[in-house]
Amino acid sequence: MEGTINQSTKNKFGQYFTPKAVADFMIEMADVSPHSKILEPSCGEGVFLDLLQQKGYNRLTAYEIDQELAQKFSCVKYESFVSAKAEEKFDLIIGNPPYIRWKNLENDLKQELSANPIWVQYFNSLCDYLYIFILKSVELLHENGQLIFICPEYWMNTTHSASLRNYMVQAGYFEEIYHFNETPIFDKVTVSIVIFKFVKSKEKKEKIRVAKFYANQKLTVETLKNLKNQIPFKEAEYLTVSQFKTNERWLLQSDETRRELSILESNCIKKKPNSILNLFGEGKTEFHAIGDFCDIGNGLVSGLDKAFQVNGHALNENELKATLNVIKAKDLKPFLAKGITQYIFMPEGLEEKDFNEIYPNFYTHFQKYKTELENRYQYNRKINYWEWVFLRNFNLFSKAEKRIFVPCKERISNKDHFRFALADEGIFPTQDVTAIFRKPTAKESIEYILAYLNNPIIFDWL
Ligand SMILES: C[S@@+](CC[C@H](N)C(=O)[O-])C[C@H]1O[C@@H](n2cnc3c(N)ncnc32)[C@H](O)[C@@H]1O
Structure with missing residues (x-):
């Protein structure tokens, strides 16, 4: 199907469609009833919508910016999720949002972001289109609503996504995270991918279940099932880690390693912060770099x-x-x-x-x-x-x-x-x-x- 898409549209909108087995796995991660209100904010060809309907979920809403896609679903609104005046709240938001670095965005998409209050409040031109999809989705969840996304992992530890991470830490907690390194899930995408389940909630759970899969192999239903059930196998690693905190990088490491890393980081902070040029006024702390020595x-x-x-x-x-x-x-x-x-x-x-x-x-x-x-x-x-x-x-x-x-x-x-x-x-x-x-x-x-x-x-x- 991907071959039928005009190449420039595909690049412009970040169109990489989720394999059915993966979409199905993600839907099974959700804890919902047939009455739950579900949103797919960037539905592409509608792989999630199709499966959700087959499983008997009918209170569906979806957005898609490309009018040529997902035409068989009546629940799709052909407008940008970024600008959509979405006021209703959802029990589950699920999908695979577009990810495009600011510098690669077409001008019309940049303009749209620059005019968006959420973008202006939290992000800047070092951020990614993906960030607003995550943050706006969290905003649109009911209390105890779930966000299940598949997306690149870089926002979990880059400096310029700190505002998104801080927002999420305050809004709820993670239940589970699957980390796929090297695994070719999408054509021509070489970044590491994560699937996460986040719950919007005032109450927090203490721990996150993390499963990592390190293999340059196609992802099969069997592998996903094993990861879900934490079955030990060579390419898999399982961890239970504490919830993330504000102002930290989210590393999918054991609590002990995270503690050691935080000691390392605090030892690497420059001792005279005022003497250091702070280009973007963002990093509150400046680390020594190897180039200093x-x-x-x-x-x-x-x-x-x-x-x-x-x-x-x-x-x-x-x-x-x-x-x-x-x-x-x-x-x-x-x-x-x-x-x-x-x-x-x-x-x-x-x-x-x-x-x-x-x-x-x-x-x-x-x-x-x-x-x-x-x-x-x-x-x-x-x-x-x-x-x-x-x-x-x-x-x-x-x-x-x-x-x-x-x-x-x-x-x-x-x-x-x-x-x-x-x-x-x-x-x-x-x-x-x-x-x-x-x-x-x-x-x-x-x-x-x-x-x-x-x-x-x-x-x-x-
Ligand atoms: C990574 S693809 C994933 C599609 C689908 N969710 C799937 O999993 O197969 C992202 C989709 O977002 C759409 N998109 C890009 N910008 C959008 C926007 N502002 N609002 C809604 N959809 C958008 C693209 O056209 C593309 O179909």
Whole structure:
């Protein structure tokens, strides 16, 4: 069905439709009767409406901004839920709201938000379209009404959603949360997804049931059933955690880990807050960042790694000098690297004739890659085919000091650690590696910083 939707409409409105098994699972999470009033605020093709009707729930209301969708349901109002003057209250609000970062919103949607009192009161241009769907839905619940949504998890811990979190903590409590990491639930959506059940209530329950599923596998009815019943299996983790509080990030971690993280955070607060520029006037506290203690730079770009690796060549004396010891991201492990690769690294300013004469083995080696090398992105310069294309941060890397390397990008969802590794002076990082150097003003040694960064609590925090 998704294929039938005009691509630009799909992007504009954040159209990702919920698989039937997931929608069914979410409806089963609800605690409602046939008389309950139910709202689907952004119904898409109507997967929730269809199932709700089949299950005998008939007091349904829905909104959808795209007139081409869900036409078979008489309960759908084709207007924006954001601006809708919805005054009646509901027992259950269920669905999969759109999520679009402000910067990706079309102008008409931005204008609509800017004119919306809820948006103006709680949010700003660093927020997401999703936030107003959650907050307005909570407003529209009866006391003890339930909100069951599937959506990305980022609003649970980003700085700019703090107002939404604080609003929710005051309005009620969470009953259960399912966290799906890596699981491909929606086409082309790579963020982690959560399903949550929130109850609007003056009385709070003490604990939240959390189930996490860590697998790059399609979500099946069977998996969902097992998660619901907290059946142990390899990719699942179950926790019971205390209700979230105001002014904290909502981390789906045990209470003990959350306590440790809050100690860590309070130790990281800058001691002289007034001296720090507060760009958005929002963060009440400013944390120290690693950049306060360290210089940081991303590695060198060869433009064609395979051409620059010294692969068992017989080398003359000049050639031996024209090499660089390099560590690549794939070689990094926590604390130490697995290995060093020797790369060809020619001095700048050579003529091709001299290159051939002084470095004959390298010259021959480069000929088979010449066309590919000449077609590298040239950064608006003319770069000889035997030279690296971008020596960014070369001076930093040339310091006579030990350094810490970490992959620039890391898929951490199936790991329980990062890979910060110590490297000796004279070892250079490739472009997929970020290098960290102790600033002369830092009191701690590079080994201390390494141990700190590899501490499991830092992984939990990030
Ligand atoms: C992520 S999709 C989910 C659709 C449906 N709830 C489902 O689960 O399959 C979000 C839907 O919200 C609709 N939408 C976007 N902005 C809206 C708005 N302001 N008011 C109502 N619906 C909106 C989109 O057209 C899209 O169909």
